[in-house]
Amino acid sequence: MGTRKKSSIGQGPAFSRxxxxxxxxxxxxxxLSLPALLAACGDSTSPSGxxxxxxxxxxxxxxxxxxxxxxxxxxxxxxxxxYTEGFNDNNEYFSKILPLxxxxxxxxxxxxxxxxxxxQRMLGLGWLQKLDLSKIPNAANLRSDLKDPAWDKxxxxxxxxxxxVAGLAYNIKATGREITSVEDLFAPEFKGKVGMLTEMRxxxxxxxxxxxxxxxxISTFDDAADxxxxxxxxxxxxxxxxxxxxDYIDDLSLGNFAVCVGWSGDVLQLGKDNPDVRFVIPEExxxxxxxxxxxxxxxxxxxxxxxxxxxxYDPVNAARITAEVQYMSPVEGVRDELVKLxxxxxxxxxxxxxxxxxxTLARLQSWGSLSEEEEAKFDERFSSIIGA
Numbered sequence: 001m002g003t004r005k006k007s008s009i010g011q012g013p014a015f016s017r018x019x020x021x022x023x024x025x026x027x028x029x030x031x032l033s034l035p036a037l038l039a040a041c042g043d044s045t046s047p048s049g050x051x052x053x054x055x056x057x058x059x060x061x062x063x064x065x066x067x068x069x070x071x072x073x074x075x076x077x078x079x080x081x082x083y084t085e086g087f088n089d090n091n092e093y094f095s096k097i098l099p100l101x102x103x104x105x106x107x108x109x110x111x112x113x114x115x116x117x118x119x120q121r122m123l124g125l126g127w128l129q130k131l132d133l134s135k136i137p138n139a140a141n142l143r144s145d146l147k148d149p150a151w152d153k154x155x156x157x158x159x160x161x162x163x164x165v166a167g168l169a170y171n172i173k174a175t176g177r178e179i180t181s182v183e184d185l186f187a188p189e190f191k192g193k194v195g196m197l198t199e200m201r202x203x204x205x206x207x208x209x210x211x212x213x214x215x216x217x218i219s220t221f222d223d224a225a226d227x228x229x230x231x232x233x234x235x236x237x238x239x240x241x242x243x244x245x246x247d248y249i250d251d252l253s254l255g256n257f258a259v260c261v262g263w264s265g266d267v268l269q270l271g272k273d274n275p276d277v278r279f280v281i282p283e284e285x286x287x288x289x290x291x292x293x294x295x296x297x298x299x300x301x302x303x304x305x306x307x308x309x310x311x312x313y314d315p316v317n318a319a320r321i322t323a324e325v326q327y328m329s330p331v332e333g334v335r336d337e338l339v340k341l342x343x344x345x346x347x348x349x350x351x352x353x354x355x356x357x358x359x360t361l362a363r364l365q366s367w368g369s370l371s372e373e374e375e376a377k378f379d380e381r382f383s384s385i386i387g388a
Contacts, residue, residue, distance in 0.1 A: 169262030195260030
């Protein structure tokens with residue numbers, strides 16, 4: 001298990017945001033062609049549903065909120081709010097909702113929290129409804145670097161929930177030196193003590209950046225073949241000890257992993273208890289990701305959706321969430337609010353993993369879009385390598 005505190009909210013398993021990634025259903029989810037899915041689902045320009053119902057359901061990743069916000073929002077709004085923690089993996093969740101949404105049926109949740117690339121995929125399938133931004137005035141607090149993504153101009157269909165960075169985590173006692181480069185994952189001195197994530201885009205992304213590639217320019221399997229080959233060779237040679245989800249932090253803390261691919265928020269929390277554990281964005285760069293909030297097709301609770309999104313985009317409420325989950329907030333003004341909270345929260349305001357400078361941000365890269373056909377090829381190859 002990770003170091004993240006339990007929030008005692010929701011009904012999901014007690015894993016953190018990016019816990020062990022079950023790769024079930026990957027190729028099956030890609031087996032239906034995009035045109036066939038589009039025909040079954042319709043498009044994403046359907047009008048907002050009736051908004052009179054005072055209920056709301058949000059299915060999120062585990063351990064991804066503080067202990068107060070859900071109850072505080074329900075009390076302030078009068079909305080019957082159901083918050084659950086059903087996400088463990090983007091592809092797994094996609095496979096779970098595919099049979100219903102592809103047939104034009106509804107799911108229980110009004111809001112889901114897919115990572116941006118999966119949200120883009122869902123938008124293409126017609127599964128998302130347009131947000132009524134006139135009812136979310138606090139959306140103006142969205143960080144400028146997150147506004148108007150290429151796949152969702154004007155943030156009409158999504159608002160970020162939390163953001164983070166994948167880079168290199170290491171145990172200085174096990175490495176005996178600082179870690180600076182992606183190539184350290186392949187250093188002979190760390191043979192058998194290297195960890196990689198089962199989250200394909202983060203592991204593959206870092207390896208490709210180490211090969212000098214720009215991951216936002218990769219659109220075909222052939223573009224990424226060198227990265228897959230390098231990972232597979234490292235596995236076959238015994239360089240890689242294991243592919244893991246969030247449970248990498250246990251091996252990292254114990255020194256079983258000298259160095260591994262890791263997420264900034266996890267290492268930030270672990271480092272409080274174990275100062276030997278460190279995180280670095282390698283010289284080649286790190287992968288930048290964000291999880292979204294999206295309004296699912298068929299939901300009739302548009303007013304409640306907007307009210308929730310507006311609530312968590314208030315910097316005061318967003319800062320409370322940040323103080324707990326310790327990922328980068330998408331909301332401007334959170335840093336000032338953390339200072340006002342004092343104590344440990346105020347210390348977070350000075351942490352470069354939560355508030356990186358412009359030079360650091362310039363070294364981060366994000367994946368572009370993949371077609372359904374290419375996505376299936378990526379998933380199949382990566383699953384064969386990691387043994388999923």
